[in-house]
Amino acid sequence: MQHKDRQLLFSGMVGVIEEIYGAASCCQLDAMLRQKLTTKLDEFLLESQPVALTEATILIADLRGFTALMESLPSHLMVGLLNRFYGLMAQLIERHGGVIDKFMGDSVMALFGAPVRRADDLLRALACAVEMQQAMAEMNRHSEGRGEPSLYAGIGVSTGDVMAGSFGSRLYSEYTVIGDPVNLAARIEGYSLRGQVLISETSYLGARGHIEIGAVNDVMVKGKVKPVTLYELKAVSYPIPLAVPEIEIRKSPRIIVDFPVVFRKVEAKRILSERFTGKVNDLGYYGLSADLPLILPPYSEILMSLTPELGVDHAVEVYARVLRASGEQGPYRTNLQFTTMDTPGHRKVKQYVDQMLWGQ
Incomplete structure (x- = not known):
């Protein structure tokens, strides 16, 4: 408390x-x-509220590209969008019997199984995650009608034994959970694309009779010696059938291009200093294909600096996540999805595509 x-x-x-x-x-x-x-x-x-060992499911939902979006928004609109997101997430967590552990910048962490444990904690958490993405899609439809930018969330879910209870001192204490599943949920969320729900192997095994999954990927996460298997949650059947809304990756026209891109890796929301140069092959509203000098793992994030080829007098920066990479000895053909929507950089990309297609 x-x-x-x-x-x-x-x-x-x-x-x-x-x-x-x-x-x-x-x-x-x-x-x-x-x-x-x-x-x-x-x-x-x-x-x-003594500290005790218990099994719990941790859900973390984080807005994709919100930090970059803030640079182009008036403060009142930014606060309004963020509060709308928090309000939606809080309602859904409460409806599914979860507990909000904390709000963290542009993300929310919820607990299912602490302080009260139920037999269906995991299934309720997964249903909550699906409804969160449905709510985000509905919110974006209303935002589009008001001329406001769309928001997209990535969600990570992990299940396991945690220490739950009151941590702190007499001056300040709070009820929370600590343990490897909490750290893993944060890492999993970091790999999720916009509109996506990724779950841990333990969560998958505990719910596999009640869920439908999509892509399965092995990734390296900080603090783990061996790769961690991530499962893309597509739908749940408990307590009622629910499906994650599809975020179409290639729903825009693509243009063939040939210009350089400088990129840096992003790890734990920190931009690394080392720069690499690649070549963009095609470009669309929501992503691109590029030849890069190294293999990047699926779901890893990068910050790209596109050259003045886009018709501006300075480099345009856009965040993106890796969908897949191919090639045996480089350069490696890499498909990427933009994670920042409606930012100045993303608008420049869209403007460039429109200009090349229709002269607009």
């Missing part, structure tokens, strides 16, 4: 005393209560 929750409980106790004994007595007792009872109250609240 967080410090602010303890303050609310303390205020409630003072209110009861005021109602019974009157305002004057309350004022006299207020200082005494704070001196005598706060320590014991903290101890009670910490003891009432």
Whole structure:
């Protein structure tokens, strides 16, 4: 329980005393209560939520490209979009019996199985993830009608044993979970494309009789010696049939091009300093194909600097994720999907494609 929750409980106790004994007595007792009872109250609240080992499913949903999008949005619109996202996610987590652990910048982490464990925690978490993507698609339809940018989320889900309880001190504590499944959920979310739900192998094995999956990929994640298998969740059958909306990757026209691209790897939302140069072969509204000097694993993220070939006097930066790469000894033909939508860089790409196609 967080410090602010303890303050609310303390205020409630003072209110009861005021109602019974009157305002004057309350004022006299207020200082005494704070001196005598706060320590014991903290101890009670910490003891009432002891740290214990339990199995839980962790769900992390993160907005794709929101940091880059913020650079081109008025602050009031940015706050409105973010609050709309938080509101939708909170409603769905509550509806499926989950608990919001925390909001983190442009992402939300939810728990299923802590503090209360149920037999169907995993299945409810997966249904929640699917409904989250459905809600994002519906929100984007309304945003398009208002002339606002679309938002896309990537979702990661992991299941396993965690330590759950109140962590902290008497000055500040909060209920949360720690353990490898929490870290893994964050890594999995980092690999998810916009509109996609990726789940861990443990989550897949626990729910395989009630779900439909798509692509299966082995990836290397930080902190793991061996590759981790990720499963793309396509649909669930519990408690009712639900399907993840399709985000069509090649739904725009493509143009044949031939110009260089400079790119840098992005790991844990940190842009690495080392630069590599490749060559773009074709370009569309939502992605491109390029020949790169090294193999990049599926779902890995890069920041690309496209040259002034796009008709601007400076390089245009766009974030993208790797869909697949092929080739035996380089250059390696790599298909990428843009993760930043409606940013200045992405708009320049779309403008360039339109100009090449129709002279617009």
